[in-house]
Amino acid sequence: MALVIHYLCSSSVPLARAVRSRALTMNSSSSLPMVKTADSHVLLGMSELDLQQLALNFGQQSYRGKQLHQLLYKRKVKQIQDFTHLPVPFRNDLEEAGWTVGRSPIHKSVTAADGTIKLLIKLEDGRLVETVGIPVEDKKGSLRLTACVSSQVGCPLRCSFCATGKGGFSRNLKRHEIVEQVLAIEELFKRRVTNVVFMGMGEPMLNLKEVLGAHQCLNKDVQIGQRMMTISTVGVPNTIKKLASHKLQSTLALSLHAPNQKLREQIVPSAKSYPLNAIMKDCRDYFLETSRRVSFEYTLLAGVNDAVEHAKELAELLNEWGRGHHVNLIPFNPVEGTEYRRPYRKAVLAFTAILESRKITTSVRQTRGLDANAACGQLRNEFQKSPLLPSLDDMQPQLKIPVA
Ligand code: SF4
16 A cells, blocks of 8 residues: 555554474485475574574574574674685585575665655566655654555556556565665664554555564564554455454555545555445444554545545534544645645644544644655666566666665
8 A cells, every 4th residue: 555645654463473494394315404485495484493494404503593693683684605603614505405585686775855766676586675764753853764665566456546557566675675675774773663664555455364474574583663554555355354354453454545435446446346334344443353454545635535525524424433543634745647636734733623623633744755766666666667677787777866
């Protein structure tokens, strides 16, 4: 779920643990574990327990797995040969068996005047994925660093205001490709990420298994609190219930954008398959299941959904569905190729006042990085016009933008 919103980037049941050791089989010729599945040779994303098992599979003692865990998540070492705490033969064995750390190079980075940095990460298959780091000083003067991460390369949902949707869809990201975005932000800012929002490119609910895996890894291995994470969705039938069943202590952000079904379908075409009443019921159930309030994201589009009548209708809708919600108003951030316009300040203030007068907790999100290809998907679209990459050589950056 991407958009300007993703800039504001303002979350257990124990998840089913993917036991990597199951993906290993013994290579009879070398008696070393060999890779069975396409992504099973990536260390990043594995838990400490899995890494211990991996070490045992390589004939090492299990404490080597603990060391691997430290090297990956604390020291953030990017190459197996730089794992200097490990014996050289173990490093060589890992490499020979096809294991990699799973960190990708940064293809481009753009820094906005407010300190927001947008990165394009070049994945193993040459595809580019966006991630954003947003530093914010809170009221007490402490610095928060939010990573706004992508869950897909592109997005198939094509919301009418979204640059990512316009750029097409390639594939889902794997767990480690989500985790590495956070580590890349930490590396660039030279400090810990405090908050993670799954609001970058893609619809997280269409890649829920990997999103849950990344969420678990970020929580248990990278040590980011569940309450500091937010999972966003525009709404995919049956997935909010599934997410709720995991009882994560993370916020659900529902991209609503309209107070009624008709207008919503106009703005979010995929809404046709998920009636507003059903989505509101699922959001209420999420709150009842997790006790975490739901954040309703509402992008204000001038002359489309920003009238006083829309605010009143939205208040009615939310009050009908009970408590445990919050509204985030997001003044639209212009995207190339769209006719939508940014709302007037007066309209934003009037909209806010109506919601607040009806006892709805409301915030207006500050657009970050407006001068740096701010809307999600914009930067990626500049560099990769086609979601399917015919050849890596076809992808030469041409833009003159500041490189961080
Ligand atoms: S098109 Fe996809 S990425 Fe863009 S806002 Fe819609 S769900 Fe999010």
